[in-house]
Amino acid sequence: MAGSTFGHLFSVSNFGESHGPAIGCVIDGCPPGMALTEADIQHDLDRRRPGTSRHVTQRNEPDAVEILSGVYEGRTTGAPIALLIRNTDQRSKDYGNILQTFRPGHADYTYWHKYGIRDPRGGGRSSARLTAPMVAAGAVAKKWLKEHHGVSFRACMTQLGELPIAFEGWEHVSQNPFFAPNASQIEALEAYMDDLRKQGDSCGARLYVEATGMPVGLGEPLFDKLDADIAFAMMGINAVKGVEIGAGFGCVTQKGSEHGDGLTPEGFMSNHAGGVLGGISTGQDLRVSIAIKPTSSIRTPRPSIDLEGNPATVETFGRHDPCVGIRATPIAEAMLALVVIDHVLRHRAQCGDVSVSTPKIAAQRPSE
Amino acid sequence: MAGSTFGHLFSVSNFGESHGPAIGCVIDGCPPGMALTEADIQHDLDRRRPGTSRHVTQRNEPDAVEILSGVYEGRTTGAPIALLIRNTDQRSKDYGNILQTFRPGHADYTYWHKYGIRDPRGGGRSSARLTAPMVAAGAVAKKWLKEHHGVSFRACMTQLGELPIAFEGWEHVSQNPFFAPNASQIEALEAYMDDLRKQGDSCGARLYVEATGMPVGLGEPLFDKLDADIAFAMMGINAVKGVEIGAGFGCVTQKGSEHGDGLTPEGFMSNHAGGVLGGISTGQDLRVSIAIKPTSSIRTPRPSIDLEGNPATVETFGRHDPCVGIRATPIAEAMLALVVIDHVLRHRAQCGDVSVSTPKIAAQRPSE
Amino acid sequence: MAGSTFGHLFSVSNFGESHGPAIGCVIDGCPPGMALTEADIQHDLDRRRPGTSRHVTQRNEPDAVEILSGVYEGRTTGAPIALLIRNTDQRSKDYGNILQTFRPGHADYTYWHKYGIRDPRGGGRSSARLTAPMVAAGAVAKKWLKEHHGVSFRACMTQLGELPIAFEGWEHVSQNPFFAPNASQIEALEAYMDDLRKQGDSCGARLYVEATGMPVGLGEPLFDKLDADIAFAMMGINAVKGVEIGAGFGCVTQKGSEHGDGLTPEGFMSNHAGGVLGGISTGQDLRVSIAIKPTSSIRTPRPSIDLEGNPATVETFGRHDPCVGIRATPIAEAMLALVVIDHVLRHRAQCGDVSVSTPKIAAQRPSE
Amino acid sequence: MAGSTFGHLFSVSNFGESHGPAIGCVIDGCPPGMALTEADIQHDLDRRRPGTSRHVTQRNEPDAVEILSGVYEGRTTGAPIALLIRNTDQRSKDYGNILQTFRPGHADYTYWHKYGIRDPRGGGRSSARLTAPMVAAGAVAKKWLKEHHGVSFRACMTQLGELPIAFEGWEHVSQNPFFAPNASQIEALEAYMDDLRKQGDSCGARLYVEATGMPVGLGEPLFDKLDADIAFAMMGINAVKGVEIGAGFGCVTQKGSEHGDGLTPEGFMSNHAGGVLGGISTGQDLRVSIAIKPTSSIRTPRPSIDLEGNPATVETFGRHDPCVGIRATPIAEAMLALVVIDHVLRHRAQCGDVSVSTPKIAAQRPSE
Secondary structure, three states, rough: OOOOOOOOOOOOEEEEEOOOOOOOOOOOOOOOOOEOOHHHHHHHHHHHHHOOOOOOOOOEEEEEEOOOOEEEEEEEOOOOOOEEEEOOOOOOHHHHHHHOEOOOOOOOHHHHHHOOOOOOHHHHHHHHHHHHHHHHHHHHHHHHHHHHHHOOOEEEEEEOOEEEEEOOOOOOOOOOHOOOOOOHHHHHHHHHHHHHHHHHOOOOEEEEEEEEEOOOOOOOOOOOOOHHHHHHHOOOOOOOOEEOOOOHHHHHHHHHHHHOOEOOOOOOOOOOOOOEOOEEEOEEEEEEEEOOOOHHHHHHEEEEEEEEOOOOEEOOOOOOOOOOOOHHHHHHHHHHHHHHHHHHHHHHHHHHHOOOOOOOOOOOOOOO | OOEEEEOOOOEEEEOOOOOEEEEEEEEOOOOOOOOHHHHHHHHHHHOOOOOOOOOOOOOOOOOOEEEOOOOOOOEEEEOOEEEEOOOOOOOOHHHOOOOOOOOOOHHHHHHHHHHOOOOOHHHHHHOHHHHHHHHHHHHHHHHHHHHHHOOOOEEEEEEEOOOOOOOHHHHHHHOOOOOOOOOOOHHHHHHHHHHHHHOOOEEEEEEEEEEEEEOOOOOOOOOHHHHHHHHHHOOOOOOOOEEEOHHHHHHHEEHHHHOOOOOOOEEEEOOOOOOEEOEEEEEOOOEEEEEEEEOOOOOOOOEEHHHOOEEEEEEEOOOOOOOOOOOOOHHHHHHHHHHHHHHHHHHHHHHHHOOOOOOOOOOOOOOO | OOOEOOOOOOOOEEEOOOOOOOEEEEEEEEOOOOOOOOHHHHHHHHHOOOOOOOOOOOOOOOOOEEEOOOEEEEEOOOOOOOEEEEEEOOOHHHHHHOOOOOOOOOOOOHHHHHHHOOHHHHHHHHHHHHHHHHHHHHHHHHHHHHHOOOEEEEEEEEEEEOEOOOOOOHHHHHHHOOOOOOOHHHHHHHHHHHHHHHHHOEOOEEEEEEOOOOOOOOOOOOOOHHHHHHHHHOOHHHOEEEEEOOOOOHHHHHHHHHHHHOOOOOOOOOOOOOOEEEEOOOOOOOEEEEEEEOOOOOOOOEEEEEEOOOOOOOOOOOOOOOOOOOOOHHHHHHHHHHHHHHHHHHHHHHHHOOEEEEEOOOOOOOOO | OOOEEEEOOOEEEEEEOOOOOOEEEEOOOOOOOOOOOOOHHHHHHHOOOOOOOOOOOOOOOOOOOOEEOOOOOOEEEEOOEEEEEEEOEEEEEEEEOOOOOOOOOHHHHHHHHHHOOOOOOHHHHHHHHHHHHHHHHHHHHHHHHHHHHHHHHHHHEEEEEEEOOOOOOOOHHHHHHOOOOOOHHHHHHHHHHHHHHHHHOOOEEEEEEEEEOOEEEOOOOOOOOOOHHHHHHHHHOOOOOEEOOOOHHHHHOOHHHHHHEEEEOOEEEOOOOEEEEEOOOEEOOEEEEEOOOOOOOOOOOOOEOOOOEEEEEEEEOOOOOOOOOHHHHHHHHHHHHHHHHHHHHHHHHOOOOOOOHHHOOOOOOOOO
């Protein structure tokens, strides 16, 4: 209820602070019998890891995960899976000057008012570092969904600040530090980021995430709609300010005769719905876009106040991502996987096992 | 877990079908001692009621609410408040021809695959009629929030299909059938809708909803962020495909130096955050935009399939809203109120009573 | 969270007051496709109904149930099933004199302190009348469990005040007003109750309830143990003060060599465990005993205080059960069924479908 | 939902196995601002620790707790408190021979059938070792309840096998290895246990646990009654088979005129209710008794079957408690504290702050 647990039947309880001794999570409800090792989890953690290019924070964290429970002789037992990641490169001293003022656009203002306690260690609990345990939990969910239902997840960046990124192909995503589905614009993106860093400023981003191989029938009809839970999950990622399913805001100017995806015996003719109708999956790909705001911790001086309410000018040093959207790609995949696995288990509870007859799906891509 | 209950501490369990005998809800967790009568609830129900102009469905429902429990001598007792609305104008015969095919863009396809049972009575459970109990529950939440914390809710339409609606003032919203904050464009909107009806088509809409007088400190930091719960609530409204908080997708092209709302001793200098930082309310107005897709039940013939998977052409008659966005305005207010009251109660649980010291707030409006 | 919803996956939200206009419940999560009519529910309601013998309250309620939603053409659709029971024989005037004082042993004292509001209508929300909707919901659960897994529920009275009731056979239970599994002691029980009524006093009772045909493997290992949820359900019935599983308090004086139920290839050799080991069902019968306190509303004058804290003598008139344990038998069955169905659905979620291979079970009876 | 999280608003997610690398828990919802160090928690862990007398298991575990998060500069921040206890004295080899058979009365039978996976490491997840994290979490709850509401918890053994233990005074409880409230019977208890060990058998126990200084008004009226949650918590402790509140099963033979606790301006005249009326606390002491079954892991040979269903004789070696009831005393206190703090927070949510005006309370003791 205090907001640190995600999911109902595949539930993940997250703990830790950015500059405390450790972060981690406890997964309760993972089905028994799945082969699982730390290596299965480490791959996605490495994709999210800081310090991998000059365009992200230079904090050096191996993000090595330890499985503390729930796995016996390499298989899940049905018991809670506790995952532990020790912090190794804390530098709380960097945050000393932050303690007396509020960064414009940062959660330090609201935490202070909510709890009356200030934990300045790298943003403490509000740091995006707390997404690492979710990426770890998401890796477990992805593995089970792949093995049991053939569902896959992938995400990419579709806009970096003012630069839209054309979709050329999924194969490019792992080949550049931006998770861009494109090879020809990488130099432009690098130049944009270098310029931004020189200015001491930050920028926003737009990401696209999808699930393919979806079963039909997942989602609850009224409130816990599949798309409502997706929106909840995505807006729960640090810095996200907007979520779209399928056509998203584009549907405002569509006519009904255009938006509604026609059907043929071979499958859907388009996917404006983004794979969800009435809150329940159609079997088409889930298609989600999110908007990520620019980082609030920037070197540029900003007007603010101190703890007593007096005017102050704030400049933030320390190590920060100039665009938090870059490392958010694996996070968005993980959160989408956590939503889907939870709804698979919910569906099994009420309706028995999940349909294997996935309807045929029309071709589609992020730019559609 | 089956998705018909909204909220954790002020929880609303919804029941009913569009063409069944009755719809309603049970509110559990309403604080005791508040004056409450059916009249307090009826006002908002009347705003959402069908049949009030030629631009909405012509189904004639009084939507008269009966309080079955939880109120004694005009005051809430702390016990569950059951609210009952009898359906009076069902016409299931209109839906006979729908039963054998799937409407493109409609939930009848996914319900059929999920439950293996087809309830064709006006879309059964997937009908927007089920938002009426939420408007009723929202009216209870609004009254309590107004009386205890001075929080108010209001919404308006900011775009109808291809027509953006300029914000002129809140006073116009109740003066036209579109909930438009504008007096000069009404004729154009009416002409647009009349034309659409002639074509047998439907259109989308964009709405803006806000809460004013917000306390600071509401929301949980990690997953149950205030904005995540808002996204969940909004995406749970029928036909919503996109949600934005504050600057929304506009933040993608903002720099950090522009997006982060500066602070002065007199309050925030802008509200790009939409009233939420790190998932917790800042005390500024909550600012939310939603995209609503065009109605899928249209007269225009569409390609589809029947229950056996054979090709079929679908035209939908019966009574439908050509733009479901029109009547969604009071629904969006209600859902936002249900999110806020739940977080007030959650905040009281962990942190004691809610702060009365609301920070000063920069001027703002939907078009900002 | 305010305590009016029972169950997680087959969840029942209860509403109403003893002397309000109606009582009822909303079941969310019932699997789709089960045949269901009001007659399926009415049978158990009639067993619990007041006014059926001189040994229970003389309030005359038909307890006729109306299905408002969730059933279409005689089958459950997967949508919430709302059940409504109108109150018809309220007599609030009988309670006028109760309003200014507290009945010793009654919840009016604690409700007053918790809510600051007194709803004197027959005890309002604290009345055992609110068990009627649970009996109705339990009837739905029983039907599904019988049809899908062959599980049956039955209960009987094993002690009435000072009189232990010998177990002669289940066939007697429906043949007497006490739900006694015995034909030879009925006269003695009637004489005991007649005497009690003359004294203006009340008595306690002990009930036994069991489930037969149980699948193996139901229950969660740590907290949501099957027996923990049974204890929660039973202690949630009005007036229950003790719960035993299997050997219950008798296990204190047992040795491990005696208590642990031995196993042979033909099944368990005894059932001291009451059908649960480590919180998970063994496939043996579930065996539960509960203690029900004497009714607090009695004619005998008792020392108490009034709302201002001054001494007062309280005598309660109106219509009350001299032994609430009598009508609790179908209630206990219903609550046990609600626990079991919830765990069947939970088990399906995590572990897939429920085992059909029930282990062989040693003969057993309440007096074992 | 998979049963490893206890509590709704002060929620504790437990993880680990008896012979895995570590056990622990994550507390979410602890109010911010409370002073907290590992020493505050260690005291209760030491009371529950194995190896402290010859009458309990000889496994040697320091049970040293590490706070991983949620505390900054010695104060709780409102963020999740993760507590880690490393296992140091695992001896899985002792369990080799258990792997192929089922111990009569042990959960290894049901785990096998539920999960299809056998984790033999000291009972794996079903071991009473998993109560250590609950004792740790309970220590946090106790501290907060003491500081904010003056509530205290204490428990003692009232029967060991066939030997009832007379209540002489709370001061004796910490002076003997049995948590007996008695000085004169200790020799008899030691002789009883020595004899039992020689026989290779085990015995049951009865414990009494109470909360003093209780506020009035805690508990939800219908299902989440305070006593229902207590029953749930107690039955969730390993080996508990019975729970009584106040008079418990004794109420069966009480008359209403005897059971109902009279009131005077000075307070209640007795406490047969055990501090709860209608599911809500009266402000009197909470009074709870539990029955604990004899340990199932005994040296005495017992009839059983192997994994293929063939007859087998089982004798259990390794290190086991001959009476698990002995170390259950601090566990029962902890679980009661976790129930009470959760209901304090729930009460704050719906009704605002908790009443400070505790009614006067009649004198009482376990033997009453």
